[in-house]
Amino acid sequence: MPVVEVKMWPGRTAEQKVKIIAGVTKVFEELGVPKEQTTVVITEVDKSNWGWSGESAEALAKKKQ
Amino acid sequence: MPVVEVKMWPGRTAEQKVKIIAGVTKVFEELGVPKEQTTVVITEVDKSNWGWSGESAEALAKKKQ
Amino acid sequence: MPVVEVKMWPGRTAEQKVKIIAGVTKVFEELGVPKEQTTVVITEVDKSNWGWSGESAEALAKKKQ
Amino acid sequence: MPVVEVKMWPGRTAEQKVKIIAGVTKVFEELGVPKEQTTVVITEVDKSNWGWSGESAEALAKKKQ
Amino acid sequence: MPVVEVKMWPGRTAEQKVKIIAGVTKVFEELGVPKEQTTVVITEVDKSNWGWSGESAEALAKKKQ
Amino acid sequence: MPVVEVKMWPGRTAEQKVKIIAGVTKVFEELGVPKEQTTVVITEVDKSNWGWSGESAEALAKKKQ
Known part of the structure; x- marks a missing residue:
């Protein structure tokens, strides 16, 4: 269930x-x-569509580099 | 609503x-x-991202063949 | 499925x-x-937790009265 | 939309x-x-139903006290 | 994430x-x-709000008894 | 949270x-x-997968033209 x-x-x-x-x-x-x-349903979400701490995960990843 | x-x-x-x-x-x-x-929102989920019974729907489909 | x-x-x-x-x-x-x-899953959401047009459905319902 | x-x-x-x-x-x-x-839909989730870092938010809140 | x-x-x-x-x-x-x-978020859904096979889980549970 | x-x-x-x-x-x-x-998660849904008023948003958009 x-x-x-x-x-x-x-x-x-x-x-x-x-x-x-x-x-x-x-x-x-x-x-x-x-x-x-x-039932398990996986949705893959691009980093540009994922936000954390007010920024996109894409932007956060660039900062870390 | x-x-x-x-x-x-x-x-x-x-x-x-x-x-x-x-x-x-x-x-x-x-x-x-x-x-x-x-409002109706349809999300299409690839079989490789759908799990049932501990296996992916992709793997289950292959078994059935 | x-x-x-x-x-x-x-x-x-x-x-x-x-x-x-x-x-x-x-x-x-x-x-x-x-x-x-x-599989169908129904979630009941109180009008105070439902927003439309920038207002809660609760407030909108009161206005209509 | x-x-x-x-x-x-x-x-x-x-x-x-x-x-x-x-x-x-x-x-x-x-x-x-x-x-x-x-449309905005708010779902309130009890701390006992919210998990973070492998623990329930309820347990984490107790630890902080 | x-x-x-x-x-x-x-x-x-x-x-x-x-x-x-x-x-x-x-x-x-x-x-x-x-x-x-x-992050893990658990939502508990009453059997009367859960449908499977065109019937509510509540009705299905009664049939099984 | x-x-x-x-x-x-x-x-x-x-x-x-x-x-x-x-x-x-x-x-x-x-x-x-x-x-x-x-955390903010954005899911982009094609107009052909979005329904409103019993029609797809795609069809509704064509009507408006």
């Missing part, structure tokens, strides 16, 4: 996404939720 | 999306909500 | 919610999605 | 929520969006 | 919610995301 | 998005939230 939505930056490989899906599903399995009942 | 967000796999035609928008709006119209008050 | 999230004001009866769930699911069934694959 | 969803802890007064709604709507007005086109 | 939203039925204890928060955060830590960068 | 999700049509420049991020963050700063605690 749980629906889990992940919003994160792009750049993860297919293998890493599978780890996210499997890992999140396992968290609920350990609480007694059959794995067939967990 | 209702805001309805649909998350689904890509691949629907523009015509099918219009059917989703019109159909969902009609559900609320039948409950007395003027159609101008219903 | 579709996950449909509805955000609306409180006040709908259980019967009306069932109509929303059944109606939305039917929209996707007509596009070929088996009904077991559609 | 923008739909803006705010997730935050409970405890804001009705007046503060109106400031959030008005303020967010204004941000888009300054970009040319008529205020009638902006 | 990831923001993870969990929608699930009510009834989990505070301890179980902490396990969800810690577990989900750990999934991302194992991919190299410092735990301070992961 | 607030997480703010903006859904809007594509077409905004990077500069406009920065104004959205900065503006929304400021709304919360004025309520006492340190800017480091506000």
Whole structure:
């Protein structure tokens, strides 16, 4: 039954996404939720569309360089 | 007033999306909500970003073949 | 597979919610999605937490009276 | 047209929520969006349901005391 | 950076919610995301507001009894 | 702590998005939230995926011409 939505930056490989899906599903399995009942939806959000501390993550990344 | 967000796999035609928008709006119209008050937002999520049963929908689709 | 999230004001009866769930699911069934694959999640949002046109729906409702 | 969803802890007064709604709507007005086109939906999330850094905000708040 | 939203039925204890928060955060830590960068937001959705297979989870639960 | 999700049509420049991020963050700063605690996530939704009044925004835009 749980629906889990992940919003994160792009750049993860297919293998890493599978780890996210499997890992999140396992968290609920350990609480007694059959794995067939967990849905995970990943949305990749560009750094230019992600804001933190009043700035875009894109701008923040440039500053760090 | 209702805001309805649909998350689904890509691949629907523009015509099918219009059917989703019109159909969902009609559900609320039948409950007395003027159609101008219903917003529908469709997000298409790649199968590699969709997880079910601890696996990606992409992997599950391959297994079925 | 579709996950449909509805955000609306409180006040709908259980019967009306069932109509929303059944109606939305039917929209996707007509596009070929088996009904077991559609999840509908309704979130009820108080009018004081709903803003439109720069005002809360609560304030707008009072104005209309 | 923008739909803006705010997730935050409970405890804001009705007046503060109106400031959030008005303020967010204004941000888009300054970009040319008529205020009638902006919807703001606030969801209040209990600290026990909010996690950060692997702990609940509730637990983190207790630690700070 | 990831923001993870969990929608699930009510009834989990505070301890179980902490396990969800810690577990989900750990999934991302194992991919190299410092735990301070992961936010988890849990929304509890009543069974009467949760639809599956065209019926409310509440109705489905009654049928099973 | 607030997480703010903006859904809007594509077409905004990077500069406009920065104004959205900065503006929304400021709304919360004025309520006492340190800017480091506000996350803004912008999702751009094609007009063909946006429905209003039972029609897609794409179709509505064509009508207006």
